[in-house]
Amino acid sequence: MNTGFRVIGVKTPLIRAGDDLPAILVRAAGESPAGGFADGDILVIAESPVATAEGRAVPLDRVVPSDRARELAARYGMDPRLAEVVLGESDAVVGGVAGFLLTLQKGTLLPNAGVDLSNTPPGTALPLPRDPDASAVRIRKAVRERTGREVAVIIADSRTHAMRLGCSSVAIGCAGIRAVIDERGRKDLYGHRLEVTQRAVADNIASAAVLVMGEADESIPCAIVRGLGLPMVDEVGVPSIAAEECLFMGVALHADPSALGRKDES
Secondary structure, eight states: OSSEEEEEEEOOOOTTTTTTTTHHHHHHHHHSSSSSSEEEEEEEEHHHHHHHHTTOOOEEEOOOOOOHHHHHHHHHTHHHHHHHHHHOOSSEEEEEEETTTEEEEEEEEEEGGOBBBSSSSSTEBBOOOOOOOOOHHHHHHHHHHHHHOOOOOEEEEEEEEETTEEEEEEEEEEEOSSSSSEEOOOOTTTSSSSSEEEOOHHHHHHHHHHHHHOOOOOOEEEEEEOOOOOOOOSSSSSOOGGGSSSHHHHHHHOOOGGGGGOOOOO
């Protein structure tokens, strides 16, 4: 891998529902310091503009909270309408803290099922793209058709991590590169054989990109990562593991086997 890579922020206009996002990205990339896309570029896009363009924003004044949403909202100090949106996006509710439900969604543990109240119009809640991998595939194909360039696409989201203050970015959708590279079997500096190391390449790229994208009003919802030299492959997805195989969830399940309840359980 080439260590002399660059991360180039790409500024765009405000994205709205129904926008042709690939067209906006191609035009913005051409006007950015990147000078357009090049073969081998990795385009990292925040989940919010993708979900917005796909029409995922939910007006909260149209949400009727269920009894379960009201119960969870009272327990964790939330707007019942937000709790209802989160329930609709969750596979299971594991628990919560003030203002947030800890949920499982498509094999990932995350707060509020990824539903966001920032970077979305006032009075709306913004769930994640319905299928981030499919979104990455569509954008990658559209960029190739419009520019002739072979790029990879990562859809990124900000996440907190156990016992750590602050957010970093992870890949929730990926197309065009291998998201995780298996290093098992390689030797370390002292000749020890690596037994468990699998490198989260897409997550690391997403975290690098967010340093120039920002989290607030920067209007830089995407970045081009150039020069990594990763092979472009027709591979889609970010692998996850079963809860029982996860160190954090495995400990919780050992302590409380009912932690992974059905959607209507806490």
